[in-house]
Amino acid sequence: MAKTTPTNEHRALRIGVAGPVGTGKSSVIATLCRSLSDEFVIGVITNDIYTDEDARFLRSEGVLPAERIRAVETGACPHTAIRDDVTMNLIAIEDLERDFAPLDIVLVESGGDNLTATFSPALVDAQLFVLDVAGGGDVARKGGPGIGGADLLVINKVDLAEHVDVDVGQMVADAEKAREGRPVLAISRKRPETTSQLCDWVRQLYRAYVDGSHAPVDPGPMAPHFHATDDGGHVHSHEGGHTHHHHGHE
Numbered sequence: 001m002a003k004t005t006p007t008n009e010h011r012a013l014r015i016g017v018a019g020p021v022g023t024g025k026s027s028v029i030a031t032l033c034r035s036l037s038d039e040f041v042i043g044v045i046t047n048d049i050y051t052d053e054d055a056r057f058l059r060s061e062g063v064l065p066a067e068r069i070r071a072v073e074t075g076a077c078p079h080t081a082i083r084d085d086v087t088m089n090l091i092a093i094e095d096l097e098r099d100f101a102p103l104d105i106v107l108v109e110s111g112g113d114n115l116t117a118t119f120s121p122a123l124v125d126a127q128l129f130v131l132d133v134a135g136g137g138d139v140a141r142k143g144g145p146g147i148g149g150a151d152l153l154v155i156n157k158v159d160l161a162e163h164v165d166v167d168v169g170q171m172v173a174d175a176e177k178a179r180e181g182r183p184v185l186a187i188s189r190k191r192p193e194t195t196s197q198l199c200d201w202v203r204q205l206y207r208a209y210v211d212g213s214h215a216p217v218d219p220g221p222m223a224p225h226f227h228a229t230d231d232g233g234h235v236h237s238h239e240g241g242h243t244h245h246h247h248g249h250e
């Protein structure tokens with residue numbers, strides 16, 4: 001496998017986008033591609049369990065040339081592919097970087113998972129974690145490595161807050177408390193003034209990456225958890241000590 005440490009100025013900045021199912025990871029990526037494609041050459045890798053649905057959605061948005069958006073099908077365990085064994089993703093990123101060199105930024109969407117999935121710092125230089133107001137105002141208080149330790153926490157779909165009785169200010173305050181000063185952005189793709197803050201964050205990160213002042217931070221391993229399945233699954237454990245069963249995979 002090719003070397004993955006940055007050895008020249010052409011190695012793209014790799015940004016992971018994680019968060020629970022449906023919070024708006026693909027939409028955030030589409031917004032970034034749409035807004036930043038004049039400034040940066042961007043590529044996208046999506047991680048889905050069984051399909052290339054996210055890649056197809058992003059291609060259909062027309063925000064990037066379709067061939068610069070590639071899918072990794074991770075099988076039954078999306079968090080493994082971004083955390084414990086990142087080989088498939090590293091190969092996909094390196095292929096993309098080679099085919100479209102020089103890329104400035106590669107955005108990696110994780111499979112929609114639970115609250116605890118985070119990227120390994122061996123895979124991405126920085127990561128954002130996406131929550132939405134529709135998941136409930138108290139989610140931010142629940143903490144976990146993504147909420148607490150991601151480089152940026154995004155609270156998405158704030159346009160829906162009034163419909164789901166969520167106080168965005170309170171949700172942001174709770175998140176800031178959980179994050180000990182790390183940044184939180186409340187956004188909606190329907191409110192350009194909010195997504196422009198997200199773009200500014202990426203621009204600032206890119207500058208820090210290029211001048212060498214950005215250091216990848218590990219948000220921490222997944223919390224112990226258990227996936228129940230039917231009989232016949234096998235068991236394995238991950239970093240962080242959790243154990244879970246897979247049914248009929250591998």
Ligand SMILES: Nc1nc2c(ncn2[C@@H]2O[C@H](COP(=O)(O)OP(=O)(O)OP(=O)(O)O)[C@@H](O)[C@H]2O)c(=O)[nH]1
Nearest residue numbers: 020021022023024025026027112157160188189190
């Ligand atoms: N109202 C509103 N809806 C949004 C916003 N962003 C995303 N959505 C909607 O939320 C739904 C999920 O968005 P996606 O971007 O597909 O979410 P995702 O996190 O990529 O989903 P998975 O990859 O399936 O986990 C879609 O119906 C989007 O149209 C927003 O800012 N406001």
Ligand SMILES: [Mg+2]
Nearest residue numbers: 025026054109
């Ligand atoms: Mg998606």
